[in-house]
Amino acid sequence: MGENYKRRExxxxxxxxxxxxxxxxxxxxxxxxxxxxxxEHYVQEDDNIKALEVCRMGIEQYPYSSELLTQTAQVHSxxxxxxxxxxxxxxxxxxxxxxxxxxxxxxxxxxYSGRHQDAIHEFEHLLSFSAEKDEIYYNMGLAYQNIxxxxxxxxxxxxxxxxxxxxxxxxxxxxxxxxxxxxxxDSLGYYERFINEDPFSQHAWYNMGIVYNKLNEYxxxxxxxxxxxxxxxxxxxxxFNLGNALMNLKxxxxxxxxxxxxxxxxxxxxxxxxxxxGAYEKLEQxxxxxxxxxxxxxxxxxYDEAWFGIGVSLSKQQKWLEAVHFLNKAIKINGDNxxxxxxxxxxxxxxxxxxxxxxxxxxxxxxDPESAQVWLDWSYVYYEQGDYEKALELMMDxxxxxxxxxxxxxxxxxxxxxxxKFREAFNFLENALTLDFDRHEILYEFFPKLETQKALxxxxxxxxx
Numbered sequence: 001m002g003e004n005y006k007r008r009e010x011x012x013x014x015x016x017x018x019x020x021x022x023x024x025x026x027x028x029x030x031x032x033x034x035x036x037x038x039x040e041h042y043v044q045e046d047d048n049i050k051a052l053e054v055c056r057m058g059i060e061q062y063p064y065s066s067e068l069l070t071q072t073a074q075v076h077s078x079x080x081x082x083x084x085x086x087x088x089x090x091x092x093x094x095x096x097x098x099x100x101x102x103x104x105x106x107x108x109x110x111x112y113s114g115r116h117q118d119a120i121h122e123f124e125h126l127l128s129f130s131a132e133k134d135e136i137y138y139n140m141g142l143a144y145q146n147i148x149x150x151x152x153x154x155x156x157x158x159x160x161x162x163x164x165x166x167x168x169x170x171x172x173x174x175x176x177x178x179x180x181x182x183x184x185x186d187s188l189g190y191y192e193r194f195i196n197e198d199p200f201s202q203h204a205w206y207n208m209g210i211v212y213n214k215l216n217e218y219x220x221x222x223x224x225x226x227x228x229x230x231x232x233x234x235x236x237x238x239x240f241n242l243g244n245a246l247m248n249l250k251x252x253x254x255x256x257x258x259x260x261x262x263x264x265x266x267x268x269x270x271x272x273x274x275x276x277x278g279a280y281e282k283l284e285q286x287x288x289x290x291x292x293x294x295x296x297x298x299x300x301x302x303y304d305e306a307w308f309g310i311g312v313s314l315s316k317q318q319k320w321l322e323a324v325h326f327l328n329k330a331i332k333i334n335g336d337n338x339x340x341x342x343x344x345x346x347x348x349x350x351x352x353x354x355x356x357x358x359x360x361x362x363x364x365x366x367x368d369p370e371s372a373q374v375w376l377d378w379s380y381v382y383y384e385q386g387d388y389e390k391a392l393e394l395m396m397d398x399x400x401x402x403x404x405x406x407x408x409x410x411x412x413x414x415x416x417x418x419x420x421k422f423r424e425a426f427n428f429l430e431n432a433l434t435l436d437f438d439r440h441e442i443l444y445e446f447f448p449k450l451e452t453q454k455a456l457x458x459x460x461x462x463x464x465x
Contacts, residue, residue, distance in 0.1 A: 051075045066099065133159075137163065144156060187211060273292045294310065324344065388415045410429070412428045417446075444456075
């Protein structure tokens with residue numbers, strides 16, 4: 001059997017062979033490595049139920065295998081059954097006391113289950129004898145971060161980086177915590193120290209790029225990512241983040257090149273394909289955008305951003321009916337995204353499905369009531385139908401949610417003028433002009449007639465100073 005197993009290195013073949021043995025009732029005894037490799041295969045395939053079944057079978061034959069018990073704990077954790085996971089680790093600990101791998105997993109599971117202080121105590125104990133101190137500090141930092149003790153988390157991440165300057169995850173989480181505490185800009189010197197010590201550390205340059213990106217200094221972020229890539233031209237994460245920074249700089253073709261390099265190095269992924277589609281969308285190359293969005297959905301049919309991207313690209317080409325179909329697919333997967341509903345509302349409006357259009361705007365307003373654009377677009381549908389009272393009612397609802405949004409005042413003034421309520425319109429116009437005079441040109445879009453514009457100009461000009 002051992003020789004047969006060696007010829008079945010591929011996980012799928014091993015799983016198929018194992019299932020065949022079960023069906024033939026030939027499962028009396030298997031080598032321990034068969035169970036271990038099968039569990040890893042099913043976990044990688046995200047089939048934790050099947051992995052758990054293999055765990056149980058393996059433990060029946062090897063009840064004193066700490067490795068099988070540890071894998072069982074990991075599978076229970078994946079299924080969010082943390083009590084059973086900890087029970088399995090207790091049994092493994094009895095067999096292998098103070099085993100660093102067991103204690104590390106125990107600490108992580110305590111963190112996942114919300115027992116953060118217990119997890120921290122576990123990691124502190126582990127620090128006294130484990131050699132992998134960078135990982136322990138990193139995981140301790142995550143536990144502190146989960147209870148919003150960002151200062152202690154920062155110290156842990158710094159300790160992790162002191163132990164291992166190439167700990168990419170610790171550097172990333174450090175930047176996040178520094179951002180949360182308002183210390184991000186001050187941290188630049190911290191990263192510069194690492195670069196001065198080792199100017200060829202691609203991870204130090206990479207994380208410097210992340211800090212600059214969070215500070216919205218996208219040009220400097222690009223330079224940092226490019227230094228990281230110059231040191232390691234196979235650094236896929238640096239290419240990906242370079243693409244994101246270039247998107248923020250509206251250098252879309254260069255972003256395309258960066259995303260292409262990302263998937264050439266690390267292989268295809270829904271995320272990379274979707275971002276690549278987004279770059280082509282910005283370049284108004286909608287057919288290419290759709291192609292990559294489709295590639296993303298082909299890898300993961302539950303990747304809602306890909307279906308949304310297809311819908312948006314079709315909308316940009318005024319293929320409204322097709323757009324509705326794909327936008328609905330995105331919403332079916334993720335119905336809690338206000339942007340999806342808002343985009344669907346516009347497509348339904350263009351198709352002429354007014355009831356569906358208004359329902360979609362209502363959904364968007366419930367999910368994100370502080371989005372001024374939802375209230376503006378929703379009310380404008382009623383305005384175009386001549387229902388000024390309903391349009392005005394929505395403006396009042398919008399102002400209740402976002403009273404500082406000046407465009408709502410201008411729209412309310414326009415709707416009141418159209419409804420013949422000039423005194424009330426003047427009050428809203430006065431507020432709007434006081435808040436932001438330069439936005440007054442919005443009104444001219446509502447009143448294209450020159451004589452109306454002249455009358456409005458006389459009123460508006462009084463507030464010019």
